[in-house]
Amino acid sequence: MAQRTSPAAEEPNRRAELVRAAGRLFREQGYDATTIRDIAAAVGMRSGSPFYHFKSKQDLLKTVVLEGMHAALAAIEAVLAQRLPPRETFHALIRAHLDTILVSGGDFAPVLLHEWRSLSPESRAEIVASKDRYEKIWQKTLTDLKRANLIADDSSLARLLIIGSINWTAQWYRPDGKLSIDKLAKRTANFFLLS
């Protein structure tokens, strides 16, 4: 947990560079296919140096995924804080989720997606907590939508199908294509809403 007592929480240092480089490489090549040497070289270090900042490769993966998950959670909680009407909340949630998944720098989501099994059980437990909160926010929004007759089904299956379709965009969306994330969010929201 909180292991750093003196230097607060986040330093703008090489440690952060390692996390960013690792995130990118994990996404591009996968966890197993990425070597410590790759990550070290990406920030101009030698092969053994990352172990000064992280006690193992697993630890690096865990940091990448956890920091990303926290950022994602913060994003949709910021949406909730705006207290928009259901329809707009739905759209904003989709927009936030797409941003988290698709925008450059957000490498964590694909990594979390693909390398879930590479995580230790303890790391997974930490993530599940955030995931539960994430899902609760969505579920509540769906319930509000149903109450406003803007959606036909607010079951947890509906939530899984909706979030699933959005998560899947990571598989086919190309940032250099014609479809902007803005438009994608709008069209996706309309697709799921009635009328």
Added chain:
Amino acid sequence: MAQRTSPAAEEPNRRAELVRAAGRLFREQGYDATTIRDIAAAVGMRSGSPFYHFKSKQDLLKTVVLEGMHAALAAIEAVLAQRLPPRETFHALIRAHLDTILVSGGDFAPVLLHEWRSLSPESRAEIVASKDRYEKIWQKTLTDLKRANLIADDSSLARLLIIGSINWTAQWYRPDGKLSIDKLAKRTANFFLLS
């Protein structure tokens, strides 16, 4: 009885056992995390023997994915051949897709999903052909549904969102849970259809 004309296409031999075992292990542990020794042991061989049947580990992965992809394509083409009305075709397509993805023995889909990047470019090209045909079938069904006013949107985005949500079931569906694949297919179809 044994009327194998040539040893060309499909023998019930050890080779098939290797493909099945590899598929299962690739899904459970990932491609990189699965060793040739794992696969060999799973069928009672020694570490070097699989290389009699496959020239490399990559070749094994390619076989797993390609055979699975062809089976999946065959499944939905069988649905098309039934010439059901749009609504029933839609339901049957979802059912077939879920079967391909979720049913035991169908390990290829999660593997294809996760280990796409581990494939050589040539292997990918072979798969893309099947994928294109797969998508065309879906797209045509969506167009028919729209014509019958059973769906609001038949754009390719709609197709991506629908297929995406179904593909994502592989991430959360548990065969030992309360929800049968039959029910899941039915409820999913109803979720996307109007009224």
Added chain:
DNA sequence: GCCAGTCAACCAAGCAATTGCTTGGTGAAT
């Protein structure tokens, strides 16, 4: 019925490369 020959299918053993990670040191800043 017998036996050399063939071939498919495997094993036993190991090689070369790669891997995560460790250890002892080093220059700069404090």
Added chain:
DNA sequence: ATTCACCAAGCAATTGCTTGGTTGACTGGC
């Protein structure tokens, strides 16, 4: 002089894959 952040070198284990043999089933010729 101590600490921080890193390097240089390498170790032990694992990996995909190769090579040369071995076994059993099946031939064909006599």
